[in-house]
Amino acid sequence: MSVDIRTAVVPDSILAGWQQTVDLVSEIASIPAVLIIRDQGEELQVFVASDNQTNPFSKGSHDVRGSLCQAFVRHENPLHVADIAQHPEWQACLAEMHGMVSYYGLPLYWPCGQVFGTICILDSRENNYADNIRSLLARFQKTIEADLDSMARQARLEAANEVLTQLHERQQQELTELRGQLSKEVDNRASMAQTLEYVQRYDALTGLPNRAALLSHMEHILAVNTNQQFAVLYIGLQNFKTINDSYGYLVGDQILQTVSDRLRHDLAGNFYVARVTGNEFVVLLVTSRIEELTVRLANRLSHSLNQPLVIDQQNITVPIKMGLAMSPADGPDASTLLKKAGAAMNLGKVSGSAYTFFTDSMQLALDERCRLESHLVDALKNNEFSLHFQPLIATESRKLLGAEALLRWFNPVLGQVRPDQFISLAERNGQINDIGNFVLRTAIEQISNWYRLYKYPMRMAVNISPVQFRDTGLVRYVADLLAEFQLPPSMLELEITEGVLMQDEYQATRVINALKRIGVGVSLDDFGTGYASLSYLQKYAFDTLKIDRGFIAHLDNSEQDRELARAIIAMAKKLKLNVIAEGIETQEQNDFILEEGCDCGQGYLYGRPVPALEFAASHLETQTFAIDDEQMAIA
Template sequence: MSMMTPNLWLYRSLSRFRWLWGYKSKIMVVAFVGIHVPLLTLLVSFLVSSTFPMGLTVRVLIIGLCATLAGTICTLYALRDLLAPVVLTAKSLRDYANLRALPNLPTEFSDEVGLLMSNTSRTIQQLDQVIHYMASYDDLTGLPNQTLLSSRLQQRLSHAQQKHQFFAVSSFAIGNLDAVYSAFGKESSESFVRAVAQRLSLQFHESVLFSYLGGGLFTAVQTHSEESTNRAVLAQTILEALQEPFMLDEQEIYAVVNIGTSVYPYDSTEINQLLQHANAALNQAKQLGRNTHQFFASEMNVKLQERLSLENELRCALARNELQLHYQPRVETQSGRIVAVEALLRWHSPTRGWVSPGTFIPIAEDSGLILSLGTWILKTACRQNRLWQEAGLPPIRMAVNLSVHQLRQDNFGALVGDILAETQLDAASLELEVTESLMMDNMQQSIDTLQALGDRGITLALDDFGTGYSSLSYLRRFPIDTLKIDQSFVQNVLSDVGDAAITKTIIALAQNLQLNITAEGVETQEQFEFIKSQGCDEVQGFYFSRPILADHLTDLLQNGANLSKQSAPMS
C-alpha cells in the first residue's frame, strides 16, 4: 500500500461492532477512549502513590471523573458539529441517488472537508447534466430526441397560444438510408445521418427546432408570427439544403427526402395529433415520388384510419381462414402444356368482400405481417404441389413470389429447406420469384441468399424484368434461371413499336444467356402468336386462364387440357 493512501484498519476494526453502526459513533468512541484513558490512568496512579486519607482520595477521584466526563461531553459535541460536513455530504449523495435531488452544499471552504463538499456538489451537478443530456438528446446526431421534442413542442404550443402565432411541424425521412446501409455498411450509414443533421443545424441555426427519432426520421418545427407567412418555406428550405451531395467513403451520395407537414392551429391544437398528421402527410409524400412535400389534409386522416382498420383485420384474416391461394397456369408455348403455376394470394373479407392484393399486400409489407403470410403462402403452395404429385398428375413447378423482408431474413434459406422437408416436395418443383428492385435493396445479401437457394436445386426467376434497373452487369451477377417479361410490355407489343422492340430484345438476351424466358400478361391470341414467334419459352395470362382455385386447376391437370387454344374461367 502506498504511503499516501490512508490506512483503514481502525475503521474496519470498529465496523465489526454492530452497535457502532454510524461513522459519528465511531468518532465518539475513539474520542471518549482517547480522553479518558490517559486522564484516568494519571489520576489513579497519583492517588495510589500518594499518602492521602481514603476519604480525600475518593473525593479527588470523583472530582477528577466528573471533570473528565464534562470535558468529554463538550469534546463530543464539538466533534459532532465538526463531522456535520461529512454527514451532510453523505446525505446529499443519498438524496440524489434516491430522489434525483441536486445538492446544496457550501463551496467556500478550502480544507479537506470543504473540498469534499465542493467537489461532491460539482460532480453531482455535472453527472446530472450528463444524465439529462443522455435522456434528452440522440446519441448519433446530438439533436433532441422524442422526449425533449415533446417538451419543447409543448412550450411552443403555450407560447403560440399566448402570442396568437402559428407553427409548422414537418416530419421528413431519408428514403435511401437502407440502400446506403446495404452498400456501405452500418458505420457509413450512421455517418450519412450525422452529416444530414449537421448540415441542417448549420443551415437553420436556432430558428428551427430539429429532432431525430431514429431510423432516418427527423422532425422540424418552425414558428410563424403571421398567418400570411408561406408555411411551405420550411420544407422547401430543407429540400434545397439537402440537394447538394454528401461525401461518403470518397463517393458522392445524394439524400432522398420526403416531407410531410401539419400546421398549428389549423390541423390540430394537440401535440400528438400534430405529429401524427405530419407523419400521415409524410406517407402521402412518399407515394408521390422522391424529394416531395405534402401538407396534411383531413382526407389523409380518413385514409390512415382506414389503413389501420384494414391492417387489424388482416392480422386476423389468416387465423379466420379468410386467405386463400389462387393458381395461374404457365404454359409452354410450343406444346400448350401446363409446366408451372404461380401461387397468388387472395383475401375474401366477410365485411369487405374481395380485397385487392394491391391494397393489402403493401400494408402487409409495411406492418411486417408479410413474414408470417409469406411463410404460410410458401408452405401452402408446396403442400398443394405435393398433393398434385401424389395424385399422379403431370409434374409442374410451383412459383412463389418473395418479399424483400423475407429475403432479408438471415435464416430464410433454412426456412425454405424446412418447408420442403415438411411437405416432402422436391426442390426442383419449387420456383421462387424476385423483382429487380428487391434484389437491388441489398444486392450482395440477396445474391448470397439466392445462391444458397439455387444450390438446393430451387429454380429462381427474375420477375417484372425491364421495369427496374435492367442492367446487364447486375443481371450477370444474379444467380437466376428464368426471366419474366413484365406485362406492361407484352400488352402493347402489337401497338407500340418500342414495347415490341424491348420484348424482342429481352427474349434474345435470355436466349444468349441460356435463361428460360416467360412472358406475363398475355391476353389475346395475337399477343400469344407474336410472343411465340420470337422464341419465348413460356407464357402466362388471361388468354389461357385467370388465377383459379386448386380444385379447378386439378381438373385442368387431370384432363390434360391444351391451354393454347382455350381459356379457363375464373373460380
C-alpha cells in the same frame, strides 16, 4: 490477501446496467448485434446480447466457438475489421458469424490485469464505424471496467469480513480505503446516468434531439395550451440509399451532419429541430402567425437544403421533400401531427412538390389504411386468406408447365381486398412473415397433393416479400416444408423482385445460394422494370427470368417493346435461363414470344387465377400424363 475473481458472479444490478448499455448502443448505432463476451478460459460465453430481432447471437450461450472463432474475440487492443470477407486472416470466421461481416471490439480487463472478455459491435454489412460510435463504445468500456473494479473490491471486502476477528486493525484501514473508492464509484455512476439520459434523448451522429425528445416537447406544449398554434415540417432526404451505395456510409453520415448544421444555422428563435429517423428531420415552428410564417419557412428551407453539399471535395445534391401539418387543425396530439406531416411528405414524393400540406384527402387515405389494418390484424387467424393459382403454359403445345400461387384476401366487411392494398401494410406492421409462411405452406402442400394424385410433374412459383427474404430462417423453413410434404425441391420456385436485391446484396447472395444448394429454383420477377436488372443476372444464380407484363401489353403497336422483348428473350436463352412472359392475353402475343424462342407464358389467354379445385379441373384433369422434355425442364 489473494482473491480469485475470475469466476466471480456479476450481480443482477450490474447485469441490468450492462444490458441497458448494449441495447442503447444497438439503437443509437443502428447495429444488429452488440455483445459483451466473457472469456472463461476453456470456452467463451455470450454474456450480454442486445435485445433486438436482428441480433443472431443469443444471450447465455456457453460456447461461441461455433459463432465467433476464439482468436477473433481474444484481442488485446481495439480491433476493427470493416469487411471480414476482404481479410484472408479472418476468412475462417466468416462462416461462423451468422451473416455478420464487420466487427469492432474493445477488450475488457479485471483491475488485476486479467482478461474478462470484450465488448463488441457487429454489422451485417461493411461498416467503418463512425468516430462517435467508437467513442461511445470506449466510454461504455470504461464503465464496465469500473463495474469490474467495484466487483473486485466487493470480493476483497467480503474476504476481509471472514477474518475480521484476526485482522481487525488491518481490516478497518482497508474498509476506510474501500469506502473512499466506492464513493468515487457512486460519483462515476451518477455521471454515467447523466450520459445515458443524454443518449436516450439526443441523436449521437448530429447531436439533435431524437424522435422521443421531439414528441415529449410537443406534448409539453399541448399540455400547457391545447389551442397552441404550431407547424410540424417533416423533411425527408430523397435517394439517400443510392447515395450511401454510391459514395459509402461515411459520406452519408457527413451529409446528415451537414444538413443538421444547415438547419441549426438557418433556424433560430421559436424553432425546435430534431432528427426523427435515418434520413428524416422535423422542424417545429411555434407562432401565432402560423400559415404565413409556415409557407415562408418552407420556401426558405427548400432553397437552402436543395443547394449542393460539399463533401470530401465533391458537390453532392440531395433533393428534399417536406410535409406540413398544423395544430390544432390537423390533430389533437403530438403523434398524430407527426404521422400526418410524414404522410404529407410521402405524398410529395409522388406529386413532385417541394412541400405538401396535409389535406382532407390524405386523411381519407389514412383512415382507409387504418380500417384495412384493423381487419388485417386478425385476417390470418380468421382464415380469410386463400390461394388462387394461375397456369404457366408451354406456348407451342399449350401443355401445363407449372402454376403461380397468388394470395387473395376476402374479408366479411371489406369484401375482396387487392394484394396491392394490403401487402405493403403487412410489411409495415410486421405481419408479412406470418402471411408469407402461410402462402409457402399452402402452396407446397397443394402441389404435393396434386403430384400424388395426378403424377404430373410441374413447378409451383411463389412470390417472396423483401421483408420475408431478410428473415434468417427462410431457407430452413422452406427445407422443413419440403421434407414435411415430401415434395422434390425442383418442383418449387421462389420469385423475387429487384427490390429484394437492392436492399442487401450480401444477404441476397447468401440466401439465393442457400436455396440453390437445397435444390429450389429462384426466379427474377418483373424483369426490365428496374435500373439495374441486367447487372443482377451477372451477380446471382437465377434459374428463371420473368418478362414484365409492361413489355408484353404493347407488342401489337410498339416496335420498341417488341425489340426489347426480343432482346430479353435472346439474352436469357444465351444465359441458359428459363424465360416466362407475363400478361399474355392474345394469340398474337403468344405467337410473337413463341417465334422468339420463349417457350413459357402466363396470362389470361391460358387461364385466370382460380381456386385449387377449379385449377385442377381446368388444367390437371385435362392433361395427358406422358412426361415430355418440356415438363422435365420445369420439374
